[in-house]
Amino acid sequence: MALSSIEKKDRLDWLEHVVRTAGAIVLSHYAKKTQVEWKTDTEPVTEADRASNTFLVEKISHAFPAEGILAEESFSDLTCLKNERVWMIDPIDGTKEFIHRNGEFSIMVGLVEKGAPVLGIVYQPAEEKMYKGAKGVESIIDWQDEVIPLKVSENTKxxxxxxxxxxxxxxxxxxxxxxxxxxxxxxxxxxxxxxxxxxxxxxxxxxxxxxxxxxxxxxxxxxxxxxxxxxxxxxxxxxxxxxxxxxxxxxxxxxxxxxxxxxxxxxxxxxxxxxxxxx
Structure with missing residues (x-):
């Protein structure tokens, strides 16, 4: 059965607290020297990526044990995609920006239901920008003690x-x-x-x-x-x-x-x- 609007809102609110904590973990690494390893010639990874990944996977798997998880730093196979619901985790989106210390990186967690993304959070810890969204439920940015509704432009040219x-x-x-x-x-x-x-x-x-x-x-x-x-x-x-x-x-x-x-x-x-x- 598909999640109701109330269930999506409850999950978003729960997830916000989890992701903010992951942000604090990432920032603790951001404040010190970063050792960089390379997964491929173009994909760096740091201890901050791994620490955020571990924390998020542990929290989500404990709260929703029957649901699949696809996480960047612990991905092994595609078996989880067969689940009705799958959490998709990018513990640091923009690792190169994290390494360069320009602040343009985020923690991203979304939920796919029956093959379609139904809710997601994007959090920029360096600026404490919290984006939350689920179609027909909520679409906001929480930043500088202000919650602002999100709406795309109507520019047609x-x-x-x-x-x-x-x-x-x-x-x-x-x-x-x-x-x-x-x-x-x-x-x-x-x-x-x-x-x-x-x-x-x-x-x-x-x-x-x-x-x-x-x-x-x-x-x-x-x-x-x-x-x-x-x-x-x-x-x-x-x-x-x-x-x-x-x-x-x-x-x-x-x-x-x-x-x-x-x-x-x-x-x-x-x-x-x-x-x-x-x-």
């Missing part, structure tokens, strides 16, 4: 969109896409969750990520948050992200927007990517 892109994962084709969309205003920012939060706050209108290297834990909480604020997140071709597939990777990238002209933007991106492959 693509060439007037404000674009936010990755700080650490820029690819040459992204500039071609921006040019083909006719967008002049753009900036870089760390963390998928924080970029989605900026769209949910109407500060930006569009984000796309052309690499096929992002994972399900990178998009679950941000998607739930963005959809709660009226936005849309799909792959680059406008197709739903697959949370019950045979891979943890979002192989066709990420496209997040205020929902206005989303399909048209996906079409332009698709044509641009096709043209880039022919060159």
């Amino acid at each position: 693509i060439n007037e969109f404000n674009l936010v892109v990755s700080r650490s994962h820029l690819e040459p084709v992204m500039e071609k896409i921006r040019s083909n969309l006719g967008i002049a205003r753009w900036r870089q920012h760390g963390s998928v969750g924080l970029k989605s939060g900026l769209i949910a706050r109407s500060i930006y209108d569009l984000y796309f990520h052309t690499s096929g290297q992002s994972k399900l834990w990178d998009t679950c909480a941000p998607q739930a948050l963005l959809e709660s604020a009226g936005g849309v997140m799909t792959d680059l071709y406008g197709q739903p992200l697959n949370y019950r597939g045979k891979s943890v990777r979002n192989r066709n990238g990420i496209l997040a927007s205020n929902g206005c002209r989303h399909a048209e933007i996906a079409g332009i991106i698709s044509e641009t990517l096709l043209g880039a492959k022919k060159v």
Whole structure:
């Protein structure tokens, strides 16, 4: 049986306290020298990632023992995706930003129910920004002792969109896409969750990520948050992200927007990517 609105709200409130505590753990490492290891040539990991991961997995598995957990630093296989409900955990989204000490990293926890993200939290501990969202239930940012409702912009003119892109994962084709969309205003920012939060706050209108290297834990909480604020997140071709597939990777990238002209933007991106492959 699907979670009711009341159950989603209760879970969000419970999760907020858990994630804030994970944030304190991360900040305790942020205040001292960081030793960096590399999982791959492009994926760093720190003791802060592992400590946050361990804490979150322990808390969630104890509270919801019958539900699956897919966590970045303890991922082993995809068996858990068969569960009706699966928690997806990114203990630090933006590890490179954590290492560079620019504050643009977040802790992200989302819940997938029957293959779709239904609630999510994105927390930026360096600035104590708490984003919470569940479509039809709640969509807020709690920051500086003020709780503010989230709602995406109503901007419909693509060439007037404000674009936010990755700080650490820029690819040459992204500039071609921006040019083909006719967008002049753009900036870089760390963390998928924080970029989605900026769209949910109407500060930006569009984000796309052309690499096929992002994972399900990178998009679950941000998607739930963005959809709660009226936005849309799909792959680059406008197709739903697959949370019950045979891979943890979002192989066709990420496209997040205020929902206005989303399909048209996906079409332009698709044509641009096709043209880039022919060159």
